[in-house]
Amino acid sequence: MIYDVIVVGGGVAGLMAAIEAKTDTNRVAIITKGNIFKSNSAMASGGINAVLDPEDKEALESHIEDTFKSSKGLGDRKNITYMCKRSSEIISKLVSYGVPFQRDEKGNIEQRPFGGAGINRTCYVGDKTGSAITQSLIKKAKELGIKFLVNTYVMNIIKDSNRVCGVISLRRLDSTVLVYPAKSVVLAGGGYAGIYRGNSTNAQDYTGDLLAVALRAGLTLTDMEFVQFHPTGIAKTNYLVTEAARGEGGYLINSEGERFVNELDTRDKIAKAILEQQNKGQKVYLDLRHIGLEKIQKKLPSLYTVAFNQVGIDISKELLEIKPVAHYTMGGVLCDMTQTKIEGLFVCGEMSANKIHGANRLGGNSLLEGTVFGELAGQKALEFSKKHEFSTIDYNLVIKDILNVDKIFAGETSKNFNAIRVSLGNSMFKYVGILRTKESLVKAFDYIKYLRNQSYSLHCINKERRNNVELISILELRNALEVSEAVILAAKKRKESRGAHHRSDYEETKEKYTKHILIKEIKKGFFKLELEEKDLLNKIRELIINKH
Structure with missing residues (x-):
């Protein structure tokens, strides 16, 4: 089967790209190497940053500055500004797709504090924001008639000179190598923190396959040294303990019951502080006991259930031992606002290097970056596919x-x-x-x-x-x-x-x-x-x- 646009990756970036690329008359497919509900986006539980009032210049500037400050001088202000200014429209679009963001008594979307943020700007759905967004986008994609090619592993990109022609894939069902021709291709295959297997929140197969594919295709990678270690994974299972737990008032304490770090500092500082405690022989715990069962079950229901099911801890009464784990990767394919140097090939989401996160991602920006640049990649892929025919494939x-x-x-x-x-x-x-x-x-x-x-x-x-x-x-x-x-x-x-x-x-x-x-x-x-x-x-x- 041939497609006008092929998107590789089923997280929020890939789903947004496919939705934007789909028209009433063209053919769009999403290729995922697992099932459609399995992605790191679905594990992003804390929330998505946004300035909901686009006329609030002060709040916009705060978001831009917090993001650039977190990048440690390696962010691109132009791209950061674009992302922050698109945030209100993205939230509106997600709401129209059915994402049930938490709302106050007046019906306004609630926003919680997050590490490194000067003001409350993180929209959320309890502590399962990523999952809620992913499920709504999957539903929207199916309504539009987007084809899902699941359990299909992309081995390589096919090029004709400097023009993308499609992808070579491996079907899990029978180990058959398949060719999928396309006028344009979007790569949205996620990050590479899974290379830290056993010490990562990522699934073991999130190892940056498409980055290796990109290298073989002659593309350039950048910022690969910047791997973000999330401060709080459950010590025994590596399960991600959302930053929302600290945003809602949780403490980090050592074996002696001492708080040793500002819980809402940036992730790099907190992860390093925890490691220093561990190197001194101290265990580190998340303390939510003072918050109370009612608030925990309202704001952090998934964490409450997971902690009990995985390690038998009632977080409303007991301490939860945590450790830093590899979580997010800032490195990726060098691009300019999703455009790579290969014509018709676009990248977005965690595997791209859009110069947003630089040396350190700001908490709450991953879902925003994925949706904003997924939207843009889909629009660009559609535009390219309208202007070009299928290119020759070298078999x-x-x-x-x-x-x-x-x-x-x-x-x-x-x-x-x-x-x-x-x-x-x-x-x-x-x-x-x-x-x-x-x-x-x-x-x-x-x-x-x-x-x-x-x-x-x-x-x-x-x-x-x-x-x-x-x-x-x-x-x-x-x-x-x-x-x-x-x-x-x-x-x-x-x-x-x-x-x-x-x-x-x-x-x-x-x-x-x-x-x-x-x-x-x-x-x-x-x-x-x-x-x-x-x-x-x-x-x-x-x-x-x-x-x-």
């Missing part, structure tokens, strides 16, 4: 992926790929986690290089092609190792501490590094890194304008 590229799949099935292996995935996650957390040094990064690099070599000797033990879970796991692991190496190299090159990137051997923030680190794959397994020139983004914008 030699498809044959290459078919042969790769056959090779994974054909060989024998004695290695356990699940053990390698766990080992990768633990080493990334240990050596490329909240605190980093040259020594730790060199250890990580050497180990990941070893694992990359090992990964190419992995083969499916089960040779049955129907519903084979090993095949995609091996492909995911190879991509995860490639992404991990990019993170390590970028972290090693940035000899300073800035935002979510903290070098214990370079504690200070340096003016010379108020630039983005760009990463390209010059040939398989070899990366080129460089500091972005200040006028590079303007050059990209000029190039895009001249092409069109």
Whole structure:
């Protein structure tokens, strides 16, 4: 089947893009490697930032400044301003799609405080905001007739010269390699915090597959060293404890019952403070006992249920042990307002680098960034598809992926790929986690290089092609190792501490590094890194304008 627009990814960014790209007469598909209800967006529980009154200039400027301040000098004011100004329209659109935001007695949308915010601007649906938005967008997409291609794993992008032609995918059902031609493609495949497996709120398969795909397609990645560790994951299960728990008045205390940090500070500072307590032998707890059962069940119902079901804790009466966990990744594909350097290819959401979050994302901005730039990517993809016909597909590229799949099935292996995935996650957390040094990064690099070599000797033990879970796991692991190496190299090159990137051997923030680190794959397994020139983004914008 051919489509006018293909969107890869079923989170809020991908869903918004598909909805905006759909007309009464065109064909739009969403490809997801799992089921449509599984995405990191659905796990984003705290809320979505917005200035509801577009005429409130002071509130808008506050949102812009808080976002830029959180980026630690690496945000793009133009893009940040665009996002903040679109927020009221986005909330209105989401309401029209059926998102049941919490409202006060007068019927106005309520807004709660969030870390790093000067004022209350976070709209919410209890503590399941992301899930509520995702479900409403899925319903809207189905009403519009958007096709959902689920359990389909995207292996590569197809290009004709510098023009996107479609995607090469692997169908989980029978391990068949399929080609989906398209006039334009939107990549919205989420982030890569899953490479910290066992130490992350992300599902184990959220390992940045599409970033590896982008590298192979010749695209540039940037800001890969900036991995945001959420301060509060349930210690035993890694389940995300929403920032709303602190926004509603929760305390962070150590084993001695002492509060040691401002609970509404930015995430990088809180995560580092918690780690320091743990390094001193202290356990850290979230204390909600003073809030009371009634308010908890009204404002934090999901957390109340999860804490009891997962670890047997009644948070209205007992302390909940927490730990920092890898949660969100600021790095991604270099783009200009969703446009990549490949014609007809757009990116949005967590896998894009729209220069919004910079070195550290402001809490409550992820759902906003995803919906705002998902909307824009969909509009641009639609516009491109109207002006262009389908491009020629080189099926030699498809044959290459078919042969790769056959090779994974054909060989024998004695290695356990699940053990390698766990080992990768633990080493990334240990050596490329909240605190980093040259020594730790060199250890990580050497180990990941070893694992990359090992990964190419992995083969499916089960040779049955129907519903084979090993095949995609091996492909995911190879991509995860490639992404991990990019993170390590970028972290090693940035000899300073800035935002979510903290070098214990370079504690200070340096003016010379108020630039983005760009990463390209010059040939398989070899990366080129460089500091972005200040006028590079303007050059990209000029190039895009001249092409069109």
